[in-house]
Amino acid sequence: MPTLRLLLDWTLYRLALLLAAPLIPLRLLWRGRRERGYWRHWGERLALGPAPVTGALWIHAVSVGEMRAAQPLINALRAAHPDAPVLLTCMTPTGRATAEALYGDFAHIVYLPYDYAGSMRRLMRRVRPRVGILMETELWPNLIHAAVRAGAPLVLANARLSERSARGYARLPALTRACLARVAVVAAQTGADAARLEKLGAASVHVTGNLKFDIAPPAAQLELGAAWKAKWGRRPVLLAASTREGEEVLLLRAFAETVPADVLLVLVPRHPQRFDEVAGLIEAAGLAYRRRSLLDGELDPQTRVLLGDSLGELFAYYAACDVAFVGGSLAPLGGQNLIEAASVGRPVLVGPHTFNFEEATRLAIEADAALRVDDADGLLKNALKLLNDAPTRARMGEAGLAFAARHRGAAVRVAAFISPLLASGAGRSRPGRPD
Template identity: 35%
Template sequence: MIYSLYRGLTTIMAPLISRYLQKRLHKGKEHPTRYAERLGQTNLRRPTGPLIWLHGASVGEAISLLPLINAMRRDYSDYHILLTTGTVTSAALMEKRLPDGVTHQFIPVDRLPYVRRFLDHWRPDVAIWAESELWPNLICETRKRGVSMALINARMSDKSLKTWQRVPGFAKKLLGAFDLCLAQTDEDAQRYRDLGAQNVQCPGNLKYASPDLPVDDAELAQLRNKIGKRPVWMAASTHDGEEVLIAQAHRRLKERLPDVLTIIAPRHPERGPSIAADLRAQSLSVAQRSIAEDLNPACDIYLADTMGELGLFYRLSPIVFMGKSLEPLGGQNPLEAARLNCALLCGPYMTNFAEIMARFAEQDSVMIVHDETEMVKAVTLLLSDEALREEKAQRALKVAVGEAAVLQRTLSALAPFIGGAGRGHV
């Protein structure tokens, strides 16, 4: 009943959906030359042979799929791999990091004409969805075509669980469409079982399998030379409003450490110009990386508003605060910084990474700060106590590399699922 209503609404609301997409396009939230992909259209030919389609909603999900994609390129060399995501930032990052032979497309908007156009063209043999983004039309149409479907690295927050529990029949229809469900934690696994998922297993969180973020060694050497012996710390993957707080913390740190350098890497680099303007309005000296402004000794804040360079900045900064965590927004992935020997600070709201944060807490490897004052105190302590900073970083690294076997467990669970998929497409 609910799915029929959803399908009907997405059909009759075509003009509103089109207008919404146009607004997103004008705001830079849709790709200017690949907009047609959101309508299920493409100018690429489908390759000959069997095809594995993987979907990750945005940057975090796509990055977690990279180790799996690389392993599939090795283990299933006769398959072509298609990766879909839904955001401009994820597409830009995948352009740099996807291995040769893997195609990226934008996920079509969840209207039946767009979905059917997409599926008619790509004709996947296997569909693998990551984490928790579930589009009803796309799921049901894929299932209707007999495509083998798996939901991997699946997680279910308290909020999502309560939402799905209000529509149990709808939840069972969608989750029951997947032949296999691989959950991040035992708790996630039980929640998916309760909602109607079948063949549920718990190999662990694929985010633990991510390799060290890449770096341009020449850029790293150049920036290290510019920074010299200045004390440096970083706020990573910040969201709107956090940069002003980081700037205030910088001012207070500067009272104790006059030459301190703060690096801010916003989650959405396109916000760079507005962030720079806000920081300069506070009489701070800002160097904006996206327009090649010089990181000179007078620079207060280096604004790292580029894509795909977190590996560079994590290697430059021994202390990293993870953004999106001071307000109840869920946080950002701390494992990438931990793998690169960074001492970690987080706000109290890391609910999207609850299992990871529990492991960090067990190892006493992360410092939780609730406001600007606590942030300043923690950063000052870590900058002044090298032994403590290194101890925290090593404890975090131990957590980050401790579950690397999750990739092989995921591959093993998927092996019969992929091997049993049809290979009839040409």
């Protein structure tokens, strides 16, 4: 019976891939209208062309957040294995841009092919990685099957799995179990994540903590944020970071109706392809605004909103604000990472929907580093209270710094599981560029 169920799950998965095949180029063309990076490197998405490197430490991080989270782990592994070449794969142009900015001086960076059996076999045959690290929850059946057949042990690092995602994987239980059983090590963020992964079939599961706690705010960005704050006239600054679809309209309406004119709203959408769309929403709300990308000198006192249309400067935005709201949480989207704001020492506000960062949010609230609000009106009400209460802001900021420091160390713990796999795989493939 289990074999029959696995056969059925595999058949359904392969049928879905077959039906999706004609839509892939259409999707890339459509997405490329707003983000031109989707129009480039199509060969990589089919594992075509020369191999970028062989015998590498291979890390797959789907997009920006996962690519940033990998940084402390990559640093720890490079310190322990300085001779191992590094291959990074991703799925989005913004993830690729982040990888190039953070690791471009030493890593080989390509798109991961779509999860078709032929493409994955071709990738593994060409690249022959020593070990593969899949960041967070990247369970692709053909990828896992091809890697194991190629002799590359797999690690699921910084693994997280919400109840909603677990229910999705449970729809193909035999296939999910077969995939997780082939992963050599699962390094889960929390005990709840570990329990859900074990229930789905993961074998070697360890709770190692969240790698995002190990990301130290860059000094250069902290200095940049302080310089911005001075140029903005030292006005009270509310930052809305990593906002998502449907949130900006609610936030801008409440801001225009309830917030005094001296307060500056800095609005940083999560996805760069939405910068122009959000600019239109600010105009529709009747608020004077400027774009960060076009701002050279000081900010006009009449400006109510600064649109953060720049990449790689989120720590600077946190350093320049007095209170930070972390988006993706007013709408039922699961929230975004609040650890960065806490690590800069800023009081944090989040909405009711934080299931993607459930444990970190709970711990931050328990540490008095963050407050949860119910809606946009509650957000602005609590933000104004904090902007007018310097002692409470200072206390929450200090609590955030302590909260972030208390949970560091995941990179060392995860690297301790990966290093033996990487060392044992050194003889399987010859590192370096192929002929």
